[in-house]
Amino acid sequence: MDEDQRTLAVAIGTAIRSARRDAGLTLRDVAAKTGLSQPFLSQAENGHSVPSVMNLHRVARVLGTTAHALLEQGARTPTSLVRGREGRRFALSDGAVLRFCSTGVRAMEPNEVTAQPGSQAGEHTEHAGEEFIYIIDGSIRVEVGVEESYVLDRGDTLYYPATVPHRWFNDAAEPARFLITSTPPSF
Numbered sequence: 001m002d003e004d005q006r007t008l009a010v011a012i013g014t015a016i017r018s019a020r021r022d023a024g025l026t027l028r029d030v031a032a033k034t035g036l037s038q039p040f041l042s043q044a045e046n047g048h049s050v051p052s053v054m055n056l057h058r059v060a061r062v063l064g065t066t067a068h069a070l071l072e073q074g075a076r077t078p079t080s081l082v083r084g085r086e087g088r089r090f091a092l093s094d095g096a097v098l099r100f101c102s103t104g105v106r107a108m109e110p111n112e113v114t115a116q117p118g119s120q121a122g123e124h125t126e127h128a129g130e131e132f133i134y135i136i137d138g139s140i141r142v143e144v145g146v147e148e149s150y151v152l153d154r155g156d157t158l159y160y161p162a163t164v165p166h167r168w169f170n171d172a173a174e175p176a177r178f179l180i181t182s183t184p185p186s187f
Helices: 003-022 027-034 038-045 053-064 067-072
Strands: 089-093 096-100 109-115 130-137 137-142 148-153 156-160 168-169 176-183
Touching: 003 038, 003 053, 003 067, 027 038, 053 067, 053 089, 053 130, 089 176, 130 137, 130 148, 137 156, 137 176, 148 156
Parallel strands: none
Antiparallel strands: 089 096, 096 109, 109 176, 130 156, 130 176, 137 148, 137 168
């Protein structure tokens, strides 16, 4: 682990421990509710490992927060500026990278996704609130529910209830870049 990764691991671990204690849960409680092992959670809290994005999401849901809030741990401020080359980035899956487009705890969660050909969001997900997608470049396919599938091209938008199972795919031969915004924050 290089110094930047170590700093990130410690910050994430500290945030998880703090949220767990605030929720009045033990490591055993969190392990039972997430399906993750107690030793793994302990290593994450102590900054010795960094949970995957999906595992961080699972832990955050059990703790009553979001992965985004755990990663940022910033106080709410009236303004959040994230320059184009800035913002924390995380691998969502092979060929897909998510960049946080805001800092601190917010009422909505805007994120930019860069998806290489063949990449996808993974399994269907569902959560409280609503989501909005805007295609900056390229093309993606979004499944909303079991019967609806939308092909979105540059400039297209899609708004849907996040309570319905959903996921995206880049079936195209070119990379895609899109903004996905959730309210309330869910990641």
